[in-house]
Each structure stands twice: as structure tokens, then as C-alpha cells.
Amino acid sequence: MAAFVIAINLFPPFSFSYIIDIKYMSIEEKDLVSRAVKGDGKAFAQLYEEHFDKIYRYLYFRLGNKEEAEDLTQEVFVKALEAIGSYKWRDLPFAAWLMRIARNRMIDYWRKEGKVEKLAWDDNIAHVEGPNPALIAEQRLEIKDLVGKIKKLSKGQREVISLRFGGEFSVAEVAKVLNKSTGTVKALQHSGIIALRKMLLTDK
């Protein structure tokens, strides 16, 4: 029994809580998504609430500009509303489907605008909430600095870190979005965090 408990702790993907959690989330989301597919506006609104901040944060990590991130987030949800009727669960989990729209919109945006992914930072910093203006200003600078560093990572690392921390995706979901194996995603996550660590140490 003791060995079983240790095994569960060591391999969380096989732990009961993990399985129950994933199943619960899936059933709830499946129900919401299937209602939204049938045209239920309330279900779509709930999915919007659930995913809006994550999509925005991911785009903000990738674009590094508040206005561009806002424009594209808006486009992603308009596009999702238009296309939700043709969404099929078996192809891709909903969050990954939404994130693919976001990635495609971003790539389209860079192509249409004739832009390449910017490596430099501009001053259009994300919105930060809080009661203390001094703290907010400090946080904004820290975020600016962090996103600047993420932009210096390799393309694969940048994509994985943005999806994992900005989009709050699990490794399995990131793998689905990027069409990569979970092993590759974990390796990119590991090397990305090491690279960020080095950059942070250089600053200090």
C-alpha cells in the first residue's frame, strides 16, 4: 500500500485526483462546448469568460504590445463565434482549438502587415490591476522586462513558455496545439526556463 501511495505521488498523471480532475473538467467543458456548438449563447459566454484572459496573455507574451494583443484577442473570439458551429470535439480539445485560431491569426497578422516577430520591446505595456500605484508601476516594469527576455528565447522555447505560462496550458495541450510530442514540449520547457534563469542572473 505504501509503495502504491509513493508511486501515486511520484507519477501524478496516474494519481486518482489527477484523473478525476481531468475527467470532471472534460465533462463540464464538453457539455458547455456542445451547447455552444448548437448555438447556446450563454454557453459561449461562459467559454469566453473561461478562456479570454489566457488567450490575451498568450498573445501579449508573443506580441509584446497591449494594443496588438487586444486587437487579435478580439478577432480570435469573433472568429471562434463564427466557426463554433463546425467545431468537432474529436479533432482537438476546445482550448487547443481556440489557441490554434490565436496562433493562425497572429501568423496572418505578421504576414499581412509585412512584419516579422518583433524582438525589441515597445512601451505599450499590459494592464495591471492593484490598489497601490507605485506597486503597479513596478510590476509593469517587471512584466516588460520578463516579456523582453521571453522574446530572446528560441522560437520553440518562446512558443512553449508563452503557451504554458501565458495560456496556462498543460504540456499535453501545448503538444496538441504545436503538433509536437509531450517529450519535445517538456524538453523545450526545460531549456527555456534554464535560458530565462541565465538572463535573469545576468541582470542581477
Place this chain on the structure above:
Amino acid sequence: MDKKIRIEDILDDCLERMLNGESIEDCLQYYPWQATKLEPLLRTSSELIQKSAAIQPDPDFKARVHSQLQGKLYAKRVKAEKKASVPVWRGRWAMAMTSVFVVLLAGVATVAASANALPDESLYGMKLATENAMVTLASSGENEAELHIQFAERRTVEIAEMARQGKSDRIPELTEQFTTHLNEVNQVEPRPGSGAKMPQLLAPDVALNRDGAVDDSTSKGGEQEEKLKIMLDNSRARSLSTLSVVLAEAPSEAKASLKQAISDVTQDYDETLADMENAAISATRKKPELSVEQSSKDVKRELRKKAYNLESASTLEVQNKAETSLK
């Protein structure tokens, strides 16, 4: 314990744990043989988690998108309902007859009282039914277009009132109704025997009939079109002025929806006005052998271009007005 687990897997496991609220120290306890390598990576990850969580979309922006999507959802629903409904002419007349019946039952006094009803009041349904009946029973295409302009303006007054009362959830639906009315202005069908033409084909000097030949009965068309344009222009000025005044007074929770409504209303007015102008220009330039269907397509293409150019200038103008009144 299996010390052969790869560091990438251990790091990911710890990240999941941290995202679920466990501390760095808790994680290190699971993998003591990797603690030295793992700790700095977990500290960096923790920084990433905390700073990512601080990035939030602007609440105003989020509310604006929400409001836009609500409008689109409403339009989608209306479109689906229309698709499933009976043929247009039958639907229109059935609706008109029902409305007339309701009017007779309810009495003229009630109908008059409903004219100022707001969307959350019991007489509002009567108001819309009466409007429908008036549109269906309009004596000519021009008269119908005038009614649509008038009812579109009513919707903007209702938007303003709902915003003033902080009932922002009503605004997207009203904005969609407004758009539906304005879309109808250039799409009204000619009434058999009324001699009226579709406004979209009216031109100052020349227009084409359905066979593509020059129609000489359209000399009055220019005057009618000019009258409609003036009416629409005046309606635009009144509506935008009402909405921008209310923007200054409205409670903060209604401001985002109202701003979106102002932008949509401005765009719709400008598109409809550009539609009229371009239809007239296009019709005068058309060769007689060109089909009516083809001419409509060209007009629409031109129109979209113009409306797009107008949009940014007009939205800016209204927002400037609103901001001035806010100050």
C-alpha cells in the same frame, strides 16, 4: 524511488504542483536527489507564474468585446430564426394582420401609450408590433424607408436611456435592431402599383428597369433620394448627439457597451449614407445592357470601400465629442 526519471519530467511535475498551489519546498521534497538542480529552475518558474498572473486584459476592453459578441450572437439567432420562418411575403402579412388585430384589441389609447415604452417595460412589445404593422402597410418604398430611419433613431434613444439607467445588457440587442432597420433603408422592395422604386436603384437622372433599359419614370427618384439622404443625415446628427451626451452621464459599468454602440451606430449611418451616394453614382454610370443584379454587386463593392474609409473618421469624431463632454 526511481532516480532515472528525466529532469524534464520532474520539472514538469513540479510545475503542475506549483500551479495547483504547492510550494517550491514541497516539490523539492519529492525529488531530494535533484534538489540542487531543481531549485533554481523552480524559483525562475515561480517568478514566471507570478508575473504572468499579474497580466490582465483591460476590463473596459474585455467588456467591449463581450458586448460585441453579444450583438453578434443576437444577429446569429435572428438570422437562424428568419431562415426557419415562412416565406417573406407571407410572414410580413401575417405579422401585419396580427399586429392590426392586437392594436384593435388593445385599443388606440394603449398603442399611443406604448410609443414611449422602453425595452424593459410591458408595452414595449406593443411598440414593436405597431412599428412592424406600419412598415408592412407603408404606402410606398420611400415611405417604408422613412419609417425604418425613424425606428432606427428610436432604437438609439432607447440605447441612451438603457445606458443612463445602467442596463448595459440591453444595449447590444438594441444596437442590432438599429442595424437591421438601417440595412432595410436601402433594401426596401417596390410596392406593386405604388410606382415607387427601390432606393438603391434611384439615380438623379437615369435608372434602369429590370430589363436593363433606361427607365424614364425616375426623374422624381433624385428628389426622393435627396429627401431620404437629408432625413438620414439629420437622424445621424440627433442620434449621435443624444448618445454622446449620455456617455458623459452614464454609470461606469454601462460606458463600455455604450462606446461600442456609438461606434456601431456611427458606422451603420455612414455605410447607409455612402450606400445611397454610391448607388446613385453607380446607376448613372451604368450602361443600359448591364443587368440590375450586376449593377447592385458593383455598388456594394464600392460602398464597402467607402464605408471603410468613412468609419475611422466618423468614429473619431464621435469619440472626440464624447470626450469633450466628459471633460
